[in-house]
Amino acid sequence: MEQLEDTESYYMTFEQWVKKYDKHYDTEEVRDSRRNIWAEQSLKVKLHNLEYDTSKETGYRIQLTRWSDQEQAALLTAGDDVFDEDLLRNLPSVDWRVGNHVTEVKNQEENPVxxxxxxxxxxxxxxxxxxxxxxxxxxxxxxxxxxxxxxxxxxxxxxxxxxxxxxxxxxxxxxxxxxxxxxxxxxxxxxxxxxxxxxxxxxxxxxxxxxxxxxxxxxxxxxxxxxxxxxxxxxxxxxxxxxxxxxxxxxxxxxxxxxxxxxxxxxxxxxxxxxxxxxxxxxxxxxxxxxxxxxxxxxxxxxxxxxxxxxxxxxxxxxxxxxxxxx
Known part of the structure; x- marks a missing residue:
């Protein structure tokens, strides 16, 4: 994972982030959608790092990356595990139930299966x-x-x-x-x-x-x-x-x-x-x-x-x- 030079870099604005990673969007609608996702990820980063600064319980800082405008599922490629390992280690939270990626709970009853x-x-x-x-x-x-x-x-x-x-x-x-x-x-x-x-x-x-x-x-x-x-x-x-x-x-x-x-x-x-x-x-x-x-x-x-x-x-x-x- 890239290392940012100073603490303030963790909290860059969307415009600063777009410039840093040379991001381009086809339409304003796509830009607005990606900005909303980025804003959620930015908030998670801030909360995680605040927790680290105050308690050290998380054990590490995290930062915005070039993928911070993408949903978690978009980080994957079809058929195999091609993804940025450092990024995946440092996401603050994931719940695959969101987006209906998990089926309902079943019951194995008394069977050891x-x-x-x-x-x-x-x-x-x-x-x-x-x-x-x-x-x-x-x-x-x-x-x-x-x-x-x-x-x-x-x-x-x-x-x-x-x-x-x-x-x-x-x-x-x-x-x-x-x-x-x-x-x-x-x-x-x-x-x-x-x-x-x-x-x-x-x-x-x-x-x-x-x-x-x-x-x-x-x-x-x-x-x-x-x-x-x-x-x-x-x-x-x-x-x-x-x-x-x-x-x-x-x-x-x-x-x-x-x-x-x-x-x-x-x-x-x-x-x-x-x-x-x-x-x-x-x-x-x-x-x-x-x-x-x-x-x-x-x-x-x-x-x-x-x-x-x-x-x-x-x-x-x-x-x-x-x-x-x-x-």
């Missing part, structure tokens, strides 16, 4: 980001057609299946009620989304993996495996008042059975801490336990020692849209 739900959710989101179409995909397809699809498994197994066989729309292969494994019935059902391959998040600093994980989440939702000392802690958390404002943390994740649970990380952000007038940072997690008890989407503490090992592991798909009705 979080690895399937999280992988399918990732494909849904990345397809929307790359192709601007939010297609709800079938989890029942994978449960029925993967050997052991109704048992505990690994996320890569779900991605490998989708790479080989593609994904059918949920309306063409709906989830059963009650949710149980059945015979594989993909014949005569068209593939709606193809998965070209999957990738692991490249973590080089295992002592502090969260900045690199943040860069990946900025480019699109990422599947990870949360490690808990007990899932009861997460269930107890769901009963707290004002749960949407609360941030989950496990003070001793290494004490217990170390239960693993696959989820989709769809963003990150920060909010005021009313107890000490500080700032709390969090990850936004999409779960697969239904929408009751506030655990459809919930927050996990960010930049606090890699809570629940959230950033130790991550996977995401590279997708290509195909023509298909799924029926």
């Amino acid at each position: 979080c690895w399937i739900f999280s992988a399918v959710s990732a494909v849904e989101s990345h397809n929307k980001i790359l192709n601007n179409e939010l297609v709800v995909l079938s989890v029942q397809q994978l449960v029925d057609c993967i050997n052991g699809g109704d048992q505990a498994g690994q996320v890569y197994q779900a991605f490998n299946y989708m790479v080989e066989h593609g994904c059918i729309r949920e309306e063409g292969y709906p989830q059963t009620s009650p949710f149980v494994r059945g015979p594989c019935q993909t014949a005569k059902r068209e593939v709606a989304v193809e998965v070209l391959r999957w990738k692991s998040v490249d973590i080089s600093n295992h002592r502090n993996p969260e900045p690199e994980f943040q860069a990946a989440v900025t480019a699109g939702p990422v599947v990870t495996t949360l490690v808990f000392s007990s899932l009861d802690k997460l269930r107890d958390f769901s009963s707290m008042d004002n749960n949407e404002e609360n941030i989950f943390s496990d003070p001793d994740p290494h004490n217990g059975n170390n239960v693993a649970h696959a989820v989709l990380v769809v963003g990150f952000g920060s909010q005021p801490n009313r107890r000490n007038d500080g700032i709390d940072h969090y990850w936004i997690v999409k779960n697969s336990w239904g929408t009751e008890d506030h655990l459809g989407f919930f927050k996990i503490a960010k930049d606090r020692g890699n809570q629940c090992q959230i950033a130790s592991y991550g996977m995401y798909p590279v997708v290509r849209s195909t023509v298909g009705t799924g029926v």
